[in-house]
Amino acid sequence: MATLKKNIILPITLIIGGIFAFLPFGSAAEFSFRSFSETGKLQHSLTSYRWIINQPELASHLFLSLKLALIAVLITLFLMVPTVAWLHLKAQTWRPLLEVLTILPLIIPVVALSIGAQAAFPDWLQSSEYELPLMYVILSMPFSFRILDTGMQAIPLKTITEAARGLGANWLKTIFFVIAPVIRGSVMGAFFLTFALSLGEFTLTSLLHWDTFPTWVTSVSQQNIIGAIALSIFSLTAAFALLLIISLFTSRARKLTKEAE
Amino acid sequence: MSKGVSRLGGTFTRYNLLVAIPVLPLIIYLGFFFFWPMVAVFIDSFKDNSHHWSLVNFTTILNDPYRKAFKNSITLGLVSALTASIPGAIFAYIIEIRGSEKIKKIIGSLSGVLANTGGVPLAFMFIAAFGAQGSAIYILKKIGINLYSGSFTLFSFVGIVIVYLYFQIPLMVIVFSPAVHGIRREWRDAARNLGATSLDFWKTIGLPLLFPSFAASFLLLFASGFAAYATARAMTVGNIALVPLVIGTLVDGNVQVDQANVGKSLAIGMVVISAIAMIPYLYIQQRARKWQH
Numbered sequence: 001m002a003t004l005k006k007n008i009i010l011p012i013t014l015i016i017g018g019i020f021a022f023l024p025f026g027s028a029a030e031f032s033f034r035s036f037s038e039t040g041k042l043q044h045s046l047t048s049y050r051w052i053i054n055q056p057e058l059a060s061h062l063f064l065s066l067k068l069a070l071i072a073v074l075i076t077l078f079l080m081v082p083t084v085a086w087l088h089l090k091a092q093t094w095r096p097l098l099e100v101l102t103i104l105p106l107i108i109p110v111v112a113l114s115i116g117a118q119a120a121f122p123d124w125l126q127s128s129e130y131e132l133p134l135m136y137v138i139l140s141m142p143f144s145f146r147i148l149d150t151g152m153q154a155i156p157l158k159t160i161t162e163a164a165r166g167l168g169a170n171w172l173k174t175i176f177f178v179i180a181p182v183i184r185g186s187v188m189g190a191f192f193l194t195f196a197l198s199l200g201e202f203t204l205t206s207l208l209h210w211d212t213f214p215t216w217v218t219s220v221s222q223q224n225i226i227g228a229i230a231l232s233i234f235s236l237t238a239a240f241a242l243l244l245i246i247s248l249f250t251s252r253a254r255k256l257t258k259e260a261e
Numbered sequence: 262m263s264k265g266v267s268r269l270g271g272t273f274t275r276y277n278l279l280v281a282i283p284v285l286p287l288i289i290y291l292g293f294f295f296f297w298p299m300v301a302v303f304i305d306s307f308k309d310n311s312h313h314w315s316l317v318n319f320t321t322i323l324n325d326p327y328r329k330a331f332k333n334s335i336t337l338g339l340v341s342a343l344t345a346s347i348p349g350a351i352f353a354y355i356i357e358i359r360g361s362e363k364i365k366k367i368i369g370s371l372s373g374v375l376a377n378t379g380g381v382p383l384a385f386m387f388i389a390a391f392g393a394q395g396s397a398i399y400i401l402k403k404i405g406i407n408l409y410s411g412s413f414t415l416f417s418f419v420g421i422v423i424v425y426l427y428f429q430i431p432l433m434v435i436v437f438s439p440a441v442h443g444i445r446r447e448w449r450d451a452a453r454n455l456g457a458t459s460l461d462f463w464k465t466i467g468l469p470l471l472f473p474s475f476a477a478s479f480l481l482l483f484a485s486g487f488a489a490y491a492t493a494r495a496m497t498v499g500n501i502a503l504v505p506l507v508i509g510t511l512v513d514g515n516v517q518v519d520q521a522n523v524g525k526s527l528a529i530g531m532v533v534i535s536a537i538a539m540i541p542y543l544y545i546q547q548r549a550r551k552w553q554h
Contacts, residue, residue, distance in 0.1 A: 010359040017352060021371060024427070027390035027397035079287055086283040094281050101291055107539040108299060109488035111505045112528035115512065116298025119305055119525065138295050202380050202491035203505075207512050214381050218495050221385060229389045232382030236374060239382075243370040 025236070032230035048230040055227075057216060065213035068129065069198035072136035076144050076194045077187065079137065082175045084148040088157050102145040105138050113138070114207035132210055136198040143197075144190040151186025152179075196242050200235070299532075306526040318526035327527060330502040335534065337418070337503065338487030341425040346479045349433025350471075356434070357441040369438075372431035380428075380491030387424045388496070391415050418501060424492055429482050436481055440474030440549060477545035484538040488531060504531055 035047035052058055087095045105113070117135060118126070125131050160182060164174040180187055202214040211219070217235070221228035309315035321327065356368055375383065390397035391408070392415060398408060414420055444467065452462045490505040504527055511524035 009355060013352060013355045013359075014364070017368070020430070021375070023397050023400070024386050024390035027395055027400070028386040030396045031389035031394075079290060083284055083287040091280045091284055094284055098284065098287065101288070103543060104291075105295060107532075107536050107543075108295075109484075109505070109528075109531045109535050111488060111490050111508050112302065112532050112535075113295070113298060115508060115524055115528040116300075116302040117294075118512065120298040120301035134294055138291070141291075197377065200377070200380065202494070206494065207490075207509060214491075217381055217385070221495070225385075225388070229385045232385040236382045236386070239374045240370060243373040244367075248366075 025233075028229055029233050032226060032233050034226060048224070048226045051224060051227050052230055052234075055220075061211065061213045061216040064129070064211075065199055068133045068136070068212065069195045071130065072133035072140070072198040073191050073194045075133060075137045076140060076190060080141075080144050080148055080190065081180055081187065082172075084145065084152055085157070085161075085175050085179050087149075088152045089161055098145070099149075102141050104142075106142040110139065110203040111207065114204045117204070117208060126208070129210060131208065132201075132205060132212070133198065135204055135208075136194065136201055139201065139204070140190075140194040140197045143193050147186050147189045147193065148183070151183035151189075155182055192242060192245060196239060199242075200239060302525045302528050305522050306529045308522055310522070318522050321523050322526050322530060326502055327504075327507065327523070330504045330507045330527075331530065331534075333418075333502055334487050334504040337421065337425070338483040338485075341422050341429050341486035342479050342482035344422065345426050345429030346433050346475065346482055349430040350437050350475055350478070352430070353434045353437045354441050357438050365438075368434065372434045375431040376428050376435055380489075381495045383427055384424060384492045384495035387415060387427070391420075391423070416496060416500065421493065421496070421501065424496065425486050425489065428489075428492070429486060432482060432485055433478055436478045437474060440471055440478075443549070444470060473545050474549050477542045477549070480538040480542040480545075484535045484542070487538070488535055 030044075032048055033044040033046070035043055035045045037043050083098075087098060113135070117131070121131065157179065160178060161174055164178040165171075169178065200214055201212075202218075205212050206215045206218070213235070217228055217231045220231060306318055307314055307316065309317050322331075356365060360368070389395055392398070393409060401408060415424070448466060449462060452466055457465070488505060490509065493503055493506055494509060508524050508527050508531075511527070
């Protein structure tokens, strides 16, 4: 009897969780296939999806979002990987301070930060779409710093660096061609996290009056609600696939960590 | 390895500063793109329209309609945190204790999507599913639950709470799972071997160990529900004043001149409330991490 109880708890939990997650998702997916025939009868078709693909703004907004996300990722990696490596190698005394500084963006509501950016930044920056990736870097910093920090903790960083330096590599070469590949799990984790966060960012983008993919979806809803729903289904599915990839990389990083220990 | 003492740092402050030079780019970056904006909001919030120092913005936001907006947002944060934290904790516990690695990974990714990138798509998903024409409503009606028999609408306070649960519960799963993971199997076995019933275990070991993490997660959920903007904005819940939405309207321009800096004082108000929740959260997490690894 006890084992029966034990065996039944997990499936029941999963079923409840599944209903919780997929009732709205499945229902919205069904909704996104709805259309009306010429006689006004409800039917299911790909009409809304066809409508989306025919929107000229789709490609441009998707491309803009991908571009900005990629820039945010590159800034994050070039800024954070050398810094975190240096903190571990030579500037351990400064690590606690940086730990506190990089967590602060998590405490400040994004709405408040957006107001601040609007109040503080000079016009030339505010009139450029590149202010967005510069800010996405800040939003993802609490996570990217920690991911890289954990990764560096797990490897014999000092030995690797000394070996590389001894063989004549300069600091930049050591950081980008020796250390970064060794902690590639963490680097990929930081990469995808910043990427996903930037792709889905809505609050800052919309308050700074820019139009990327997520904000475009909101404006689509005003003319074609089913289209907006179809877009939502599409972006949720894509985000899930992306995060599954992240978890693959981070679990690989964790495995490497365990081996290193 | 983690607390490796730098041979070079410590003794000489001068050398310490030299060593910090490669860290400067990051500090400057944070200074320009994070601290400067926040300082600018702070300073502006104490200025009236003619740029004189004044507390007028803060006296304004202590009155309606802003006072009401704060009350709504705080209530929304508390109610959504309360309704999400308990089921989320139980779910995290069962998955963490009984689930296989594969299940944990899938649940983790799914939670990540809903908690972090959910915002806008989540709102539209709900409009589709739980709108009057939604098939979820149809299915619920089939099994005898008619949400629309009373005065229910998705664009009400209860409606928003339901939608918020969809990123709050996953968020709870994400932040609470490591705490459950930290309860080692050996402790439970040891307790049992010493004759403890499972009630004894929970009373003396399980709950005291998990409670700080639960409280911390609750605080995080509160801050997240309090400050959420995207979902509320996409649902266009104009009939319920929430602080982030009010700030958004002020930023959008069509506002009278006498409210020029009110948005900034509202933002400072949000920062203060969010910090009250987040600082203890970070502190407890930091302490809990010691036994979780």
